[in-house]
Amino acid sequence: MTLNIAVLVSGRGSNLQSIIDNIENGYIKDAAIRVVVSDKEDAYALERARNHGINAEFVDPSAFSDKDQYESRILEILDGYDVELLLLAGYMRLLGGGIVRHFKNRIINIHPALLPSFKGLHAQKQALEHGVKVAGCTVHFVDEDMDSGPIILQKCVPVLDDDTEDSLAERILREEHRIYPEAVKLYAEGRLDIKGRIVSIS
Ligand code: GAR
Numbered sequence: 643m644t645l646n647i648a649v650l651v652s653g654r655g656s657n658l659q660s661i662i663d664n665i666e667n668g669y670i671k672d673a674a675i676r677v678v679v680s681d682k683e684d685a686y687a688l689e690r691a692r693n694h695g696i697n698a699e700f701v702d703p704s705a706f707s708d709k710d711q712y713e714s715r716i717l718e719i720l721d722g723y724d725v726e727l728l729l730l731a732g733y734m735r736l737l738g739g740g741i742v743r744h745f746k747n748r749i750i751n752i753h754p755a756l757l758p759s760f761k762g763l764h765a766q767k768q769a770l771e772h773g774v775k776v777a778g779c780t781v782h783f784v785d786e787d788m789d790s791g792p793i794i795l796q797k798c799v800p801v802l803d804d805d806t807e808d809s810l811a812e813r814i815l816r817e818e819h820r821i822y823p824e825a826v827k828l829y830a831e832g833r834l835d836i837k838g839r840i841v842s843i844s
Pocket residue numbers: 653654655656657658731732733734752753754762763764765815818
């Protein structure tokens with residue numbers, strides 16, 4: 643059986659690319675990205691998807707009267723592809739309760755910080771301004787709060803004295819591209835067990 647995956651994106655799509663590449667090279671088995679949905683029309687992620695023959699759709703949030711209506715349209719698209727696992731890859735919106743409940747324990751996000759530190763936007767800038775000596779990234783299940791669901795994998799990187807937001811973001815991103823495919827592989831192989839906040843890997 644092939645696991646049907648959808649990916650929500652807003653921008654560049656380098657994490658999407660790492661998932662695509664790791665499905666194509668066989669690291670993630672028995673899984674396929676059925677559709678990529680963006681809330682930004684010019685997201686390069688849409689082009690990356692199309693370059694690999696993956697359906698890519700822009701859904702304009704401003705075309706809907708409220709967030710519920712907008713997310714109902716997204717749900718309709720996902721259900722049309724029988725999506726079983728929803729990945730957020732640089733999707734810069736907080737998901738509403740409707741989608742989160744529909745895909746309970748089946749939504750995964752990557753965040754460029756060692757959660758629960760530095761939730762929300764500009765996580766790398768928050769880390770630099772706080773003066774932490776290690777930073778990193780987190781792959782986690784999504785619940786109804788922001789960047790707060792059960793943690794699957796984390797990876798640290800050092801913060802160097804001369805780091806800028808860009809240099810730190812780049813160092814973290816290299817690790818994102820490793821742990822996100824690894825987490826998807828673990829999910830696809832049925833090796834993640836969630837009890838409360840705790841994810842065990844078998
Ligand atoms: C990544 O660093 C991702 O962790 C971050 O946005 C970037 C997207 O890059 N996500 C968040 O900050 C979510 N809160 P990409 O479009 O190249 O994958």
